[in-house]
Amino acid sequence: MSAKAVLFDLENNMPTAKMLRDLVQHYPTLYLFNCKGQFAYTLEDLTEFAMWVNTGQVVILDTAQAKEKEFEYAVVVGQLMALLEPDTHVEVISAAKTSAILIELMRGSALTCSLTLIQDAAEISKPKYKIPSLDVIQRKPYLKMVKQYCDALANMSGKPNTIDSLKNSVMNILQLVPEKAQHVVGMLINLKIVKRYDEQINFRKKVLKQWAQLHLEQDQAELVPSTNLAQAVEQLQISAELPSAEPDLQKAQDALFKDFGKIDPVQLEVAKKLRELKNDKPKDIYALRDLLEQMFPKADVRLLLKELIEKGYIYWNGHEVLYSHEMFLN
Structure with a gap:
């Protein structure tokens, strides 16, 4: 390292x-x-x-x-x-x-x-929504799919307005099987591109526009500004604690389902507890860490977080925690 x-x-x-x-x-x-x-x-x-x-x-x-x-x-x-x-x-x-x-x-x-x-x-402005860096998007297959879907959606006159129609739209535009399309739908929600009301949805126009206007061929140093210095420092602390190279999300998920019977019982219990939270799952990785420490005081939470990331249960994009579709589906 x-x-x-x-x-x-x-x-x-x-x-x-x-x-x-x-x-x-x-x-x-x-x-x-x-x-x-x-x-x-x-x-x-x-x-x-x-x-x-x-x-x-x-x-x-x-x-x-x-x-x-x-x-x-x-x-x-x-x-x-x-x-x-x-x-x-x-x-x-x-x-x-x-x-x-x-x-x-x-x-x-x-x-x-x-x-x-x-x-x-010196600037006085309201916090702005952040999207992952160009470097992260290029390295993560599912984030690239999200970007491709936003590009296509920006040019469409009619947009999906239900979860089912959104899933069908993702399947058709990206040519994905239902399972992968469902994961993209989950990321669209977690990345705040889509807002869900039970089975109804709508798109956040400003966020969608941000994604659509992002050009992957631009210099990867051109990032969306973080909200403030404190948040940037917090991200650096987390980056230092987590592994420097994250496994490919899709490969991690494949490994997860391949060896499902070998997963640590504590991890299964964590997945169950987080699934029960539904839409109240922590988006901040520090908040998730604190929650896990409360739920499992005897567990090594840092190691547990690392394993959850490596096995595809959760994904940290540098700004917020994203959950696999196994975690946010009811």
């Missing part, structure tokens, strides 16, 4: 001491930079911050102010090339609209990285 590091662009994106404290527990090194040269913390927080700097857990990168962002970012990338161990994957957190340039320079310098683009701290 490759090493991981976090690169924080502090411009309009200042993490609190608590956020950094949470991250230093999961990542060996946090790299910070601000092309504007500004940095501010309370005296109380600075004491703890100084300790992280002294131990090397936090590294402040030098910056140079220039008219062109490429030059500013080049200074940062040069330092990363000297400081990072080979094959280190860098999680970049930035609110800058020009952060795609940084990612391009890093990749051009053979640095493996991914970008979480968050909302500018």
Whole structure:
């Protein structure tokens, strides 16, 4: 497994001491930079911050102010090339609209990285719905099916208005067998593209438009901004705890049904309990973890979550927990 590091662009994106404290527990090194040269913390927080700097857990990168962002970012990338161990994957957190340039320079310098683009701290706006990153969509067959269906649906004059008609529509457009079509229907609901009222449904126009306008051939660094910095930090914590490479969803489900009789009884009980929750299943992975700890206080919940993901019961897209169709059908 490759090493991981976090690169924080502090411009309009200042993490609190608590956020950094949470991250230093999961990542060996946090790299910070601000092309504007500004940095501010309370005296109380600075004491703890100084300790992280002294131990090397936090590294402040030098910056140079220039008219062109490429030059500013080049200074940062040069330092990363000297400081990072080979094959280190860098999680970049930035609110800058020009952060795609940084990612391009890093990749051009053979640095493996991914970008979480968050909302500018100075912006005052309502939380926006997030869709998975282009990288995640391209790697997950069922998410690609969702994207293909949204593309087709955007050009249709009449849309399905019941669960059955939606399933038939998915089967016809994507040429799927009923079981796979049912799973796509479940993902459409879990991804909030479709809103369900018992057997009736309607489409969230804004969300559908987001999916339809997403172009898979675009640079994978162009992500939909996360709601805020706190959420991005939370995602980083979860990413550090979960396996770095998730199994293919379809293969995991095939393995699940192939070895159904060999599944741990605790996992079966978990599936049963979650199925009983119906539409009240937790969407936040921390909430799911807390719920499982309450239900099964003697179980290793982190291992249990890992096995549920690997066997296809649940799927985490980096933003929310999605459940297989076995879990949300009554």
